[in-house]
Amino acid sequence: MxxxxxxxxxxxxxxxxxxxxxxxxxxxxxxxxxxxxxxxxxxxxxxxxxxxxxxxxxxxxxxxxxxxxxxxxxxxxxxxxxxxxxxxxxxxAFKDMHIHLDKTFYGGPWQAVKRRTGGVKGMIALEQQILPEMLKTSTYRAEKLIELLQSKGSSFARSHVNIEPTSKLDSLKNLEKALENKKNGFGAELVAFPQHGVFYTDSVPYLKEAAKTDIDFIGGLDPHSIDGAIEKTIDFTVQLALDHNKGIDIHLHESGDSGLKTVEYLIKKVNENPALKGKTYVSHCFVLGRIEKARQEEIAEQLGAAKVGIVSTIPFGGLIMPIPTLWKHGVEVLTGNDSIIDHWNTFGSGSVLQKASLAAQLYGYATESGLSRMLKLATGGxxxxxxxxxxxxxxxxxxxxxxxxxxxxxxxxxxxxxxxxxxxxxxxxxx
Incomplete structure (x- = not known):
């Protein structure tokens, strides 16, 4: 086959x-x-x-x-x-470089986000309850979500796909069916995503199995707050990626000292393993928006030298990511819609051009040249x-x-x- x-x-x-x-x-x-x-x-x-x-x-x-x-x-x-x-x-054509095609309410009845408790671990508990039912329609809904992205000009996505003890590899299999059905009009690369933690719910055997398939990246989630071990989790992720010639794309929401230590340790591991340069990304990486300007410059320079990219959903309000600083130091910056109408988020539009427009507003790129430069967020560079x-x-x-x-x-x-x-x-x- x-x-x-x-x-x-x-x-x-x-x-x-x-x-x-x-x-x-x-x-x-x-x-x-x-x-x-x-x-x-x-x-x-x-x-x-x-x-x-x-x-x-x-x-x-x-x-x-x-x-x-x-x-x-x-x-x-x-x-x-x-x-x-x-x-x-x-x-x-546009590229949505951070999305979860495998789990969405899109294509079904309207559902707003419900009040959540317990942070990310609380959401993990919620997913363990609702994923078995979501899997029953996940292929169809992924196809409808792909159609939404297409209507907004995207013909490619990097999709994270749940790999954990509840879904096992079923979410991956269902999404691959949707991608095959849409292959003439849409392409994708996939991230094996331990949404419920690498060790927190013992996703290790399923990640190892997924790594043997033709997925493209090994993912991760908040190594300190979820798994309680930055080095252990990063070491596992790096070795799995090296063993199977995959890239890395880790969700990092932690904005305190643990978030910064995770970024620094990942940079260290990439520098030790040059095969991962240009193939390693940190999604969200909110800690960069929380540290002082001088530290932002320092970390951005290190990211650029190690060729570690940042995938940002362009948050706004109380958290503005230092995207111009990252660009200054040659860091690849990508964007995506992340969640669209699911249990995590209600507001995704499906348009990465909208993300580019938002970034232009946030960072003051209002001139002809500045606006034109922002297009690269929608086109993958x-x-x-x-x-x-x-x-x-x-x-x-x-x-x-x-x-x-x-x-x-x-x-x-x-x-x-x-x-x-x-x-x-x-x-x-x-x-």
Whole structure:
């Protein structure tokens, strides 16, 4: 049987989720290996005044797509019989890099979050009660959640999936069914997530079993407050990742001394094991928003040197993450919706473009250049123009993972959370 990575890589060009939203393009009723788009708006540079980018230049182009790749970008041919993009702005498809597709109320009756007690351990107890029932519909609801992400322009996600004694590997198996059903319009990488603790509920045997599958990352959860042992938990996670050539993505909510010690110890282990550089992430990492500025700079520099990334859901209110400081030191910063309509959270919209817009507001990126830079939070780091306004995307040979949005440029798209009118994944017109 073809494994998940293979079928996502080799998926035939077809149609998935064609009825999501009306858009500039028509979903193809049959597999299409090659086609051409006309009237595609692409960014070509910045207009500078006194050294400041004050506007973005765009032109209309013809874009040829074949076998899941952009084959050619050429002068616009408006009179041709090509598929009409109607002047919409083409951007890289969006990526939700922190979400839990495997457990959601989305696709079922409305449920708001209930009053919770006991912190994360209290939520673990709640999950142990409700997961058996949730598993009965988790494949269907994951598919509906994928459709929501697609409608907001995302064709890829990094999904954490519960691996613990209650679900065992059933949550993983159910999610893989959903991903196979949606493979023509959506891709994913998976994190084996010990939501109930590595040792707190003895998830070790299930994590070891999951590591033998084609999941991509080994996860973790608050090693001190849940497992009571930072070094023991991190050592286990690191060794499991090394043994099976996986990455690491650890949930870290702890914002006190234990949170900082966890970050520092993880950096130490990554430096000791260079194979993990560029493959290790800390999700949330709220402690970075709690320490003083000088310490933020120091830790950001260490994270950048070790190539340890941060995945932030862009919290606001009393906790503002130092994302500009992380970028300053070369730290990869990704974002995602985390929970969408489940027992943890009620407010997820499914839009990572909204996350980029929120970040622009929080950090004061209100200029043409600043807004355009924030787009990388939605695209997983890809930007059409570099800081000098030189076009760097799209190029012939790039993956045909694209969105068309109703905006004149990236800056407007971020500022106004531009409506997504079309999505193309692996060359496949989703809608």
């Amino acid at each position: 073809m494994n998940r990575k293979d079928f996502l890589k080799n998926a035939a060009l077809g149609v998935a989720g064609a009825t999501l939203v009306p858009g500039a393009l028509q979903a193809q009723p049959n597999p299409v290996k090659a086609y051409t788009l006309k009237n595609v708006r692409l960014e070509t540079g910045f207009v500078f005044e006194e050294g400041e980018a004050v506007a973005t230049k765009t032109e209309l182009f013809t874009v040829e797509i074949a076998d899941g790749k952009i084959r050619r970008i050429g002068p616009n041919q408006p009179s041709s019989s090509a598929i009409d993009a109607k002047g919409k702005l083409m951007l890289p 890809i930007l059409p123009l570099d800081e000098k306004g030189v076009q760097q995307w799209p190029k012939a040979g790039d993956a045909a993972d694209l969105v068309l949005v109703d905006a004149s440029c990236s800056a407007e798209a971020v500022s106004r959370i531009a409506p997504v009118t079309s999505l193309i994944h692996n060359g496949n017109i989703v809608f």
